[in-house]
Amino acid sequence: MRKPYSKEKLRTLRNDIPITPLISDILKIPSKVSEGYFRFLCPKCKEFNTAANPKTNLGRCFRCEINFNPIDIVMNDKHLNFIDAVDFLNRLYKI
Numbered sequence: 401m402r403k404p405y406s407k408e409k410l411r412t413l414r415n416d417i418p419i420t421p422l423i424s425d426i427l428k429i430p431s432k433v434s435e436g437y438f439r440f441l442c443p444k445c446k447e448f449n450t451a452a453n454p455k456t457n458l459g460r461c462f463r464c465e466i467n468f469n470p471i472d473i474v475m476n477d478k479h480l481n482f483i484d485a486v487d488f489l490n491r492l493y494k495i
């Protein structure tokens with residue numbers, strides 16, 4: 401069986417992959433900047449009632465009232481389970 405990802409590795413993937421370019425450039429989720437905030441189409445409700453916070457590295461949907469870290473956004477956009485989403489980011493960024 402494959403060795404599970406360490407907590408440290410998961411922390412790095414969540415914190416060190418900038419959420420904004422991941423959403424716009426890698427996943428190509430429709431996004432825009434309005435009122436100074438980076439907004440993206442929520443993969444759950446398909447609305448733009450969202451904002452990304454570079455400080456926390458989270459995308460938030462105000463309608464769904466949920467936060468997306470880089471792993472969460474990949475899981476939701478690509479319909480992957482946790483491990484497959486982590487594999488995806490790990491391959492992509494090799495960190």
Ligand SMILES: [Zn+2]
Pocket residue numbers: 442443444445446447461462463464465
């Ligand atoms: Zn939503």
